[in-house]
Structure formats: C-alpha cells, structure tokens
Amino acid sequence: MDPFTVIAMLAIHLLGTAGLLFLVWRLMPAAPGLAAWWVASGLFGLAYLVRLVVGMEHGDGVGVAADSLMLLAVLRFGDGVREFTGRAAWKPAATFIAWALAVSLEAAATVAFGAQGRYTVLNLAIGGLYAHLAWTIAVEVGRQPRPLRAPLRLLALLMGGLSALTLVRAHSLFADGMAVAFHGPLAKVYYMYASTNAVVVGLTLLWLLFLRLNGQLADLAARDPLTGVLNRQGLDERVRRHFERPNAAPLTVMLLDIDHFKQVNDTHGHATGDAVLMAVARTLVSHLRTGDFVARVGGEEFLIGCAEGAHPDDAMVLARRLNEAVGQLQVAAPGNAVPVVCTVSVGVSGRVASRADWEAGTRQADRALYQAKADGRNAVRPAVVSHAA
Template sequence: MVATILVGMLCAHLLCFAVMFLLISKRLHGKTMGMDFFAVGNLLLGLAYVLQLLEGGPAWSVMSVVNHTFTLASPVVFWLGAMRFFGHAVPLWRPLLAVVVAYTSLQVLVQWSLGPVARYAMLSGMSALLFLVMASTVVYGVRTFAKDLYAEMVFFAALISGISVLNAIKFLKLLQGGLVALQMDANFQLVFYIYMSFLATVLPPSIVWLVLRRLTDELRHQAARDPMTQLLNRRGLTDALKQHFNARHAGAAHLLLIDVDHFKHINDTYGHQAGDAVLCHVAQVLQATVRRGDLAGRIGGEEFAAICLDADAVGVVHLAERLRGAMERQAIPVDGSDQPLRCTITVGVSPAFVGAQALDGAMREADAALYRGKAAGRNRVEVALNPHDQALLAALNASAAQQTDAIG
C-alpha cells in the first residue's frame, strides 16, 4: 500500500512538471534550453509509472513492454535535453523513435529467448548503465563546459549516481531472486520509490533554477556589452575592473581612450553603413591588439577604451602605438565603393591608477590627452602624466617614436 501511494505521488510529480516544463519552453520563444525535451522526458517517465500501477505486478503484455520502453527512453531524452541546455543542437524525435523501436524489439527477443526475469533485469541493468554515463558526463562537464555551474553539476552528479546504484542493485537482486524482488512492498522497492519520489521533487525545480540562472547570466552579459561590437560598455568595463582590483596582488592599470579620426566625415561621405563597418573594424583590431586579460570596450559613438591591467607605462604606450599603426595600415572594404576605406585613430593614455573608484579620474586625464592629440594633428598617441613624471615622459616619447619608426 505504501509503495502504491509513493508511485502515485511520483506519477503526479512527473506529469505536473512535464506540463510546467512545456509551458516554460513556450515562453522562451525558440531558445528553449532543453525545457521541451525535459517535458517529454518527464511525460514518458510519468506514463511509465502510470502503466506500472495499472499492471499491478510483473507481466508479459503490451502494457508492460510500453512501460519498459518509456522507462528506458526517458533518461535518453533527459540526456538530449541537457545537451540542448549547453548549446548543442541535437534532435529529439529521431533518436527517441530509434530507442523506442530498438528497445521494444530487444524486449521481445529477450522475453522469448531468456524469459521474463531477463527482460526485467535488462531494464535495470541498462538503466544503471545509462545513468552512470550521465553522471560521468556531468563530472566531465564540471571540468570543461560547465565550469560556471560547479556546485549545481556536483549536486546533479550525486543524485544521478544514486539512481544508477539503485538500478544496479535491482539488477543483481533480479538475477539472484527472480521477480520476487519486484514486489511493490518489498523493502528494497520501498527504498527505490522513496528515492525516485525525492528525485522527482528535487530535480525539476533544480532544472528550472539552472534555466533562470542561465537567463539572468545572459541578461547580465547583454547589459555589459555594446550590441554592435560586442565589446564591453562603460558598465561592463567598471564591473570587470572591480573584479580585477578585488583580486589579491592586483597591479595598477592604465586606460587608453581611442577615438576614430574624422568619423563624421566618414558617415557623411560613405553613409552610416560604412560608419558601422568602421566601428566594427576598430573593435576587431582592438580585440586583436590588447593582451589576454586586458579589457576592451566601446563607451559611445566612435570612442573606444582599453584598460591594460598589470602593465608598465612603456609597455602600454607600445601597445597604443601598435593599435594606431594597425588601424593606419589596414583597409576597410565598403559596399558600393571600388576603393577600400582607410581611417586613423587618436589615442589618449592615462597615468597608472589603482582601484575601480579611480576610473573616472583616469577617464578625465586620458580624455584630456586625447584632445591634445587631436589638436596636434590626430593619428597619434598622447600620454597624460603628472608634472613630476617628466623623465618618464621623455622615455615614453622615445619609446613611442621607436615604435612608430618600426611600423613605418
């Protein structure tokens, strides 16, 4: 009686969450993150347990065959749903149909050749194997594609390992004691159904939590990025800089402000489409030039920024000169024009600063240097330094001149 109540509750949980997953997938408008797959998996498993209740015990019937097929197909669908969640465009119905046809045929073959015990043992053994592979995949994901979900993946691996172990024990009990091991109120079956009820209660909300976390992460990512160039915006630069300075042993940073020379003239002459192409080209060159770990962003209009972390002043000016030279050398194809477009940039470099709260001051100093560079003729790097840094300024100017000669 207790086992029957547990299985009934399990059916209710699975079928209700199947409907909930389906509704959530409809609200996600195309990017379902596997929620439609999880709905199908819950539906299959819920129907399998409904059929088990209707059967009343081990039997050889169409209902029993369908029950076993749905039971084995559900973890396959959950696995496919997990792949969809992590961005793999896997199909659902073709693999599911293949599993249904193959396992139904295998059940008939095993029943006729080895008997009912072998058929029930086959279901437990293959379920144990499937869940073991799933748990292993989750553990692998912790080290590779799901590093940002470390705690959640460890939790899932533990739960999936538990159901794998229980199915393995059921497999051994069937081999040793036959179908008696499947009696509804046997102690092991009670433990099995309690654990399955626990999973049906805990796992679906956990999956919803993962989807909500992924959605909020994407919203946070979009809020921190410029939509055209996918570089960091002002907010993204500030947040990333805070993370840098919150780390232990964080060194000083330098800010580079980059402005496209005569950008209004480019827009007026070639059109806004060409202007957009120039902005995207500057973004590509900027990303290719900054060092790994540095921050690159677009802070408005034709103005870009780079924050060089843990860099000395001479190295920062060398980087700014490489950026300026790369922009000067590279041509930008323009639709509707036989001649590629060439443009230059002016770069203002701030003094070293420490702490995210010092970014506004660095912005002002780099901006002042940028406008001095524009007043001096554009297509140049201008460095902002404190008055007592004249010796360093001379060294930086000499280094910049050497870099410019090398580029020429």
C-alpha cells in the same frame, strides 16, 4: 503504500514536471536544454502510465516498448544537460545506436528470461546512463559560472543517487527475481526516491534556467547593444571586480577614438557608421590578451583596460598593434563599390595600481589621446605622467 499507487504518483509527478517545463519553454523557446528536458520528463511519465495500463510485471512487447521510451527519455535528458552546459552534443546517430542497442539487449533478455531478464537489463542500462549523466554534470560544475554551481552539484547528486539505487535494483532483480521488483524494502525506497527525485529535479532545472536568464539579463545590461563590448556600467563593474582580487595586477588605460567618424556618417550614412563601429569593436576584442577588456564609452570612442604584462612597454606594443589592425579594415558601404577604411588615434595612460587611481589614469589617457589627434591622428601617444596628475 502499494506499488501501483507509488508508480501512479511517479507518473503524475513526471507528467506534471513535463507540463510545467513545457509552459516555460513556450515562453522561452530559445532556453538551452529546456525542450529536451520537457520531452524527457513527458516520455518517462508516459512510459510509467503504459506500465500501469498493461501490467507492471508483464514481459511482452508492449512492456519493452514502454521501457524503450524510458531509455529515450534518459538520453534526451542528457542531451538537454549537454546543451545547457555548452558541451558537444551526441550526434543523432550515436544516440540512436545507444538506444537501439539497449532496446535490443532488453528484447533479447525478455525472450530468454522473461520479465526478470527484461527488468534486469533495463535497470542496468538506465543505471549506467544515470551514472554517465552524474559524471558529466560533476565535470561541468567547475567550468560553469559560480551562480550555477550549487544547482549543478545538486543535480549531479540526485542523478548519482538514482544511478546507485537503479544499479542495486538491477543486481537484486538478477539475484532474487521478480519478487523484489515491486515489493519489499528496496522497491519502496526506490520508487519513493524516484518520485521525490522527479519533483526536485524539475525544480532544480527551473532554478538553473532562472539563474542563466538572470545572468544573461545582467550581461545585456552591462554591454553596448550595437558592438557587444562593455558599456559604462559594465566597465565600472569590470574595474571594480579586477581591483577587488587579491594582489590585483596594475592596469593601463587606453582611449581609442575613430578618426573623422562624423565624416563617415555624413558621407555614407549611419548604417555604414554602425558597421564601422562593429568592425572596430570586433578587431579590438580579437587582439586583446587574457585579462584585458574593452568598453564603448562614447559615440566613436573605446576604452581598453590593459593588464600589466611582463614588460613595461607591453601596453604601447598592444596599442600600436590595435592601431595597425584597425587601419587594415575595409568595411563594405551600401551603394558604394569602394569599401570604407578608417584609422584610430590612441592615448595610453601610465600605470594604474588601484581603483582609486582609475579616474586619474583615464584622464591621463584622454590627454594622450588629445595629443595623438593634435599630431595629425592615426597615431599612438603615451601619457606624460607628472606628480600633479
């Protein structure tokens, strides 16, 4: 297959991928990385079209301008990867400096050595950027949720392969001149790989987006929409996952109830009541330790799973800390200059060593909570564990 046809196919693949990603972006404008990805694919496809129009081996200003689009495309693709994975994005000034430096070096090489200098510098720059992308993605594999790891590994492999071929091509151009740019075995392998890579990368990005969206939907289904903590469904799943781990640590169940919450709603309105619930939930989450979790299990009732600590009374220490922290809250009430304060009653279970004991532990915490309320509320009470429990 002649070089013109292969590069035309590559341009079509890139523009087709850009169009597909653009359509998905229109439906999911907030999807992380998607806007950068469709722009990057479109810029790359446009650059190849310009090459086909002006002639692939010319080293004039139009060719350098087309190459600058390629460099910008790789930088934008990297921005999308960093946005998707949650890494800190490059500052616009840093991106511009990297782009301007590469374009300036290529322009200088074009003036000094013509098309050979232009393509050598371009391939060195793009190959280096691909290598950095492959490394960035590989580092992120272990930091991302398990379902995302397989497509990220594939993406890192694709970028790594493209980097290696591009750098080999740069060396070949430097050593052998423009004769190997579009003719010979290396040129055929390079452009066939790049054309196939454009299709596979586009599908891999859609795979990543689907998995991320699916995870977000699952997370939404597992969380209380008002407070953002686990709901009952999410709680069941969290407990199941905890006890399925090898050598799972025992848990302590805490049931926490906002005192006189109905009075808050009746006096200040449901909007203020919602604000109180959200403030209490934020306070609980901010004070939990690694391995602990919190769920809303009733109108004003929260359940906390407390991972076993180094000392037997860690759960009671945490319960008292939560009781004190909530008691210090001051929640603004619309139309009322005086903020709303609230207290909580907390019941703490005994040690729950397995999933089979979870319901028994919850009943223990419930009885302890009832005792805290009977003792005047704003109190923490441990369960009285008996063999009958």
